[in-house]
Amino acid sequence: MAQTTGGFSATDAKVEISTNGTVWTDISGWANSIKPGPLTRNSGARWTHEGDGAILTAGKLGTIDIDVQIVYSEGTGDRLATLLTQIQTVGGASVYVRWSPKGGSTGEWQFTSSAGILKKLDLPAPDTEDAKPCAVSFTVEVATITKAAIT
Amino acid sequence: MPKYEALFLLYDRAGEKYIQPGDVFEVTDPVKEKILLEKGLIKPAKEAQKPQAGEVIKAASVDESGTKPK
Numbered sequence: 266m267a268q269t270t271g272g273f274s275a276t277d278a279k280v281e282i283s284t285n286g287t288v289w290t291d292i293s294g295w296a297n298s299i300k301p302g303p304l305t306r307n308s309g310a311r312w313t314h315e316g317d318g319a320i321l322t323a324g325k326l327g328t329i330d331i332d333v334q335i336v337y338s339e340g341t342g343d344r345l346a347t348l349l350t351q352i353q354t355v356g357g358a359s360v361y362v363r364w365s366p367k368g369g370s371t372g373e374w375q376f377t378s379s380a381g382i383l384k385k386l387d388l389p390a391p392d393t394e395d396a397k398p399c400a401v402s403f404t405v406e407v408a409t410i411t412k413a414a415i416t
Numbered sequence: 417m418p419k420y421e422a423l424f425l426l427y428d429r430a431g432e433k434y435i436q437p438g439d440v441f442e443v444t445d446p447v448k449e450k451i452l453l454e455k456g457l458i459k460p461a462k463e464a465q466k467p468q469a470g471e472v473i474k475a476a477s478v479d480e481s482g483t484k485p486k
Contacts, residue, residue: 413427
């Protein structure tokens with residue numbers, strides 16, 4: 266079997282967030298990592314008195330947690346402000362996430378979430394023993410993710 | 417303007433809209449056109465077949481004798 270020549274490191278990905286799915290904010294200059302959880306589908310099994318194996322049936326698609334870590338900055342381009350507003354909105358407010366592992370140029374693939382719920386937002390946590398740039402992270406739970414090629 | 421058929425789900429970032437597989441659309445940027453073709457994401461759209469002048473178009477439900485097949 267031939268080995269792929271299409272492998273690449275996703276260190277120059279494009280990451281964007283949105284509060285309405287239409288207007289997107291590029292956070293690539295802040296985003297340190299994005300970790301989408303696995304796609305899952307509920308399944309169920311029951312066993313009968315006769316036979317040994319289970320009767321297995323498929324259920325609905327599971328939700329997906331997308332964990333994003335961004336560098337914390339203050340002043341112009343503060344990306345935490347939008348997230349704080351969204352998570353503190355009574356009843357919850359939507360957050361969409363999309364990312365392109367290769368960087369988001371024409372012909373590259375882009376993964377776009379459906380409207381998600383911002384369910385966790387870590388605040389800046391100063392630590393004298395950590396010399397890395399201060400970072401914050403957040404988790405958005407979404408129902409679906411769509412893969413499409415960028416034109 | 418060259419028209420192409422989408423072979424995969426595409427996303428037009430400029431217009432912030434999806435282009436479904438099978439949809440025909442115009443590609444205005446020659447650089448994008450080349451990349452999308454090279455990556456096999458689009459193919460030239462087939463032009464609708466137009467009847468030639470004087471060509472008789474037969475109804476599908478009528479045979480050569482002009483009677484409807486049983």
